[in-house]
Amino acid sequence: MEDHELVDTIDGVWRSIDEFGAALTEAEWKTPTELPGWSVQDNLVHLSSIEARLLGRPWRGLPDAPGGPHVLNDFGNENEKAVHSRRTWTGAEALAEFHSLTRERVDVLRALDTAGFDADAWTPMGQGTVRSMLTFRIIDAYAHEQDMRRAVAHLGGTASLAADHVLNEMAGIMPFVIGKKAAAPDGSTVVFSLGEPLARTVSIEVVDGRARLTDRIPDQPTTTLTMSTITFERLGFGRVDPEAALAAGDVTIDGDGDLGNRVVGAMNYMF
Numbered sequence: 194m195e196d197h198e199l200v201d202t203i204d205g206v207w208r209s210i211d212e213f214g215a216a217l218t219e220a221e222w223k224t225p226t227e228l229p230g231w232s233v234q235d236n237l238v239h240l241s242s243i244e245a246r247l248l249g250r251p252w253r254g255l256p257d258a259p260g261g262p263h264v265l266n267d268f269g270n271e272n273e274k275a276v277h278s279r280r281t282w283t284g285a286e287a288l289a290e291f292h293s294l295t296r297e298r299v300d301v302l303r304a305l306d307t308a309g310f311d312a313d314a315w316t317p318m319g320q321g322t323v324r325s326m327l328t329f330r331i332i333d334a335y336a337h338e339q340d341m342r343r344a345v346a347h348l349g350g351t352a353s354l355a356a357d358h359v360l361n362e363m364a365g366i367m368p369f370v371i372g373k374k375a376a377a378p379d380g381s382t383v384v385f386s387l388g389e390p391l392a393r394t395v396s397i398e399v400v401d402g403r404a405r406l407t408d409r410i411p412d413q414p415t416t417t418l419t420m421s422t423i424t425f426e427r428l429g430f431g432r433v434d435p436e437a438a439l440a441a442g443d444v445t446i447d448g449d450g451d452l453g454n455r456v457v458g459a460m461n462y463m464f
Contacts, residue, residue, distance in 0.1 A: 201354065206355040335356060
């Protein structure tokens with residue numbers, strides 16, 4: 194994406210969350226999501242806390258938060274403290290803060306020139322640029338939007354610019370999943386046949402011990418995995434158990450079943 198397209202995309206997912214959130218009841222804000230220990234409101238506050246930090250206003254001096262097996266490291270502990278700090282708030286109050294922070298962030302981002310997008314910035318993968326950081330922020334915002342929407346059955350946003358961006362980024366990660374995590378043998382090909390809402394075919398081949406994306410769709414792939422793009426996202430984000438997805442028929446495997454099962458089991462790259 195061009196720089197302005199990245200800003201348009203993250204602005205779009207934030208506006209989608211804003212609109213969706215405005216229709217929620219207080220009970221819906223407090224509904225548990227697929228993320229252990231987090232309500233719909235907690236997901237929103239997590240996004241607010243990150244954008245506040247990027248504006249130079251980290252939430253400091255927060256009290257300790259309840260822990261749990263889902264808190265795996267210091268970064269996770271800081272996330273817990275951030276969301277816990279707003280648990281006495283109403284959903285409407287949390288949404289108002291989110292709206293204010295994201296509108297300010299959009300103004301800052303739209304004012305950047307090329308040098309501004311090239312500037313150093315923190316990313317979950319280490320030091321990067323503002324441009325690469327935005328890629329991660331789009332993924333995070335979209336993932337949590339879908340966590341919130343699924344929890345209260347207010348579905349939407351899955352055919353957006355952000356959804357398309359996420360799928361492209363996930364496709365780029367699949368060679369790592371297939372080559373390293375699933376240990377696909379040399380010469381094998383794995384094809385993801387992804388259905389609606391953003392249907393596409395993703396083909397990965399293993400050549401000289403390295404898995405890579407290819408435009409070539411083989412007539413007889415080693416393994417073909419058929420699923421919706423939503424299931425593809427949920428497996429990649431660790432939002433659904435691979436065995437449960439297979440048992441429910443959300444994923445079908447043709448060809449080498451052992452390799453297919455290894456790939457499905459290895460798709461969670463986020464946690």
